[in-house]
Amino acid sequence: MDIKSKSEDIVFSVIQHLPIVPSSLMNWANDYLNRRIAELEHETLRQQWDKASLEKTLSKIHDRQQDKEKH
Numbered sequence: 145m146d147i148k149s150k151s152e153d154i155v156f157s158v159i160q161h162l163p164i165v166p167s168s169l170m171n172w173a174n175d176y177l178n179r180r181i182a183e184l185e186h187e188t189l190r191q192q193w194d195k196a197s198l199e200k201t202l203s204k205i206h207d208r209q210q211d212k213e214k215h
Contacts, residue, residue: 152176 159165159173 156173156176159169162169165173
């Protein structure tokens with residue numbers, strides 16, 4: 145995580161604790177949340193693809209081992 149992301153996380157945390165939030169900060173917070181959600185969804189998809197790739201590789205290894213045992 146870079147410095148900009150960390151600073152945005154801190155600002156968002158501060159905004160959450162304000163009793164009254166100005167509309168400009170509310171708009172920024174909304175944009176921030178939308179961007180973070182998109183980043184997390186992207187990361188989740190990437191991890192799912194990585195997992196599927198690993199499972200496919202393990203399956204191939206397992207199949208090869210079973211073929212060797214048969215011969």
